[in-house]
Amino acid sequence: LTGDARKSYIRAFFVSILLIGLISYVLVEMAVVFADALHISPVIVALTLLAAGTSVPDLFASVIVARQGRGSMAIANAVGSNIFDILVGLGLPWLLALVVLKEKIFIGTEDLWSSALILGLTVVLLFVFLFTGKLLSRKEGWVLVAAYGGFIVWTVLGGGL
Structure with a gap:
């Protein structure tokens, strides 16, 4: 060039x-x-529409590599993108705000424990599936999708808020 x-x-x-x-x-x-x-609470919109919308590109990438027989890569993409989002997507803006504003940032954590518990249970469920045959079956995939649907219903009904 x-x-x-x-x-x-x-x-x-x-x-x-x-x-x-x-x-x-x-x-x-x-x-x-x-x-x-x-x-409705903006948290509901964030946990449903915004979260789903920002994950669609990761979903497509994971589906493509899973269909190529690279299931490990699909899982690594799902886990890795979320780790990046949390550590860099939250950490970097907070760091920049701290440097510029030079004061502490309030982070609302009222419902953080319930969300962290659900995240932890989901990870445990995924590892149970992985260690019981090293393959994620269609049935187990539907269980994970149903778990997400349950999370959405629980959030909208106020369980996570």
Whole structure:
């Protein structure tokens, strides 16, 4: 690549990052407006619509590699993307806010224990499936999908709020 082409790729990369940030901000603000219009907690919208929407690309990637017979890669993608989201997606903005604002950040943790418990139980369930035959069957996949459906119902009915 020539110098001009390389600069345009770098510029496009940073413009893309800026656009992703801007669109993400607008998406979250509109989710709050949506929640207010329906008179429901924004947490419900975040745990259902936003969470599902941001996971769709990971879902497609996992389905593609699973169909290629790379189940371990599909699981690694699912687990790895969530670890990245938590550690970098939360950690980096909080670090930047702490550096810029120079004050502590309040993090609402009222319902964190229930969400952490459900996450832990889901991980245990996944490992049970993996260690009982090293294959995740269609039936076990449906159990995981049903568990997610149960989580959504529990959250909407107020169990997680």
